[in-house]
Amino acid sequence: MTSPNQHWNKIFSTKTDPELGWYESDASQTVKFLDLIPQREISAVFLAGAGTSMLVDELLDREHKLxxxxxxxxxxxxxxxxxxxxxxxxxxxxxxxxxxPDNTPQSDIWIDRAVLHFLLEEADIQGYFSNLHSAIRPGGYALLAEFSTTGAPKCAGLELHRYSVEEMSERMGAGFELVKHEAYTFINPFGDQRPYIYALYKKTLLDKLPHSEHRTD
Ligand SMILES: C[S@@+](CC[C@H](N)C(=O)[O-])C[C@H]1O[C@@H](n2cnc3c(N)ncnc32)[C@H](O)[C@@H]1O
Structure with a gap:
């Protein structure tokens, strides 16, 4: 059976970037959301499932740590x-x-375009959000861009778990406030429409734990 690593390695070793169904030569849809964040509040970015995204070049130009x-x-x-x-x-x-890994430093923003939606098992989805929650510093941000509930059911030959902003917000939890969300139709390199949901969240400065969990007595 092919492991996820082997599956993705085969795709990246046999296709050029413009042959990838998610290839975006221009990262302006993501940058538009980043520009909602005061730039002095971003120094370190965690890019989940970065692939070969052109967004990396843009973030380097903006002098972020990645x-x-x-x-x-x-x-x-x-x-x-x-x-x-x-x-x-x-x-x-x-x-x-x-x-x-224990030594992963906290980041000011977590960005995910087209990665979370590949996780199908509930334990894997929960593991993802647990990582996201701990990897962002208080006051930091998360930008999620996934296939929306009206989107295609498969990508890269894999089944998808498609998202509404309501499900994203529920999984982000009470410690994150929704800043802005938008339905966005990406036209892929083959001319096909791929509806996404983009959602930007801000992590509250204090953990919103139930009162009893803050007690020290
Ligand atoms: C559809 S591509 C999107 C790549 C990039 N985010 C972009 O927008 O161009 C999905 C990426 O997620 C990676 N990926 C898939 N499952 C992953 C996982 N469980 N953990 C980390 N990366 C994963 C793949 O290798 C691939 O690079």
Whole structure:
């Protein structure tokens, strides 16, 4: 049976970027949401399932520190060959549904375009959100961009769990406030419509735990 790492490695080793169904030469839809955040509030970005996204180049130009995560070492190698070596980069070859390494630093923003929707098992989805919750500093942000409930049922040959903003917000939990969301139809390189839901959240400064969990007596 093919592992997720093998599945994605095969895609990244046999296709050029413009042959990928999710390829976006222009990251302006994501940048539009980033521009809602005071730029002084972003220094470190966690990019979940970065793939070979052109957003990486844009974030480097903006002088952010980046944690570049992917389950595919092939994708990370292609990305490294394109962007080269920078001292502001941390490479993280890791399944984002599994606990992050203990030494993972907190980030100011978590960005995910088209990654979460590949997680189908409830334990994996919960593992993803547990990572997201702990990886963002208080007052930081999360931007999720996933296939919407009206979107295609499959991508990259895999079944998807498609999202409404209501489900995203419920899974983000009380410690995150929805800043803005938008339905956005991405036209993929083959001219097909791919409806996404984009949602930006801000992490509250204090953990909103039930009162009893704050008690120290
Ligand atoms: C559809 S592509 C999107 C890539 C990139 N975010 C973009 O917008 O161009 C999905 C990416 O998620 C990665 N991926 C899939 N499952 C993952 C997982 N469990 N953990 C980390 N990365 C994963 C894939 O290797 C691939 O790079």
């Amino acid at each position: 944690i570049l995560n992917d389950i595919s070492d092939e994708a990370l190698n292609k990305l490294r060959n394109r962007i080269g070596v920078h001292d502001r980069l941390t490479w993280l070859h890791h399944d984002i549904s599994k606990p992050l």
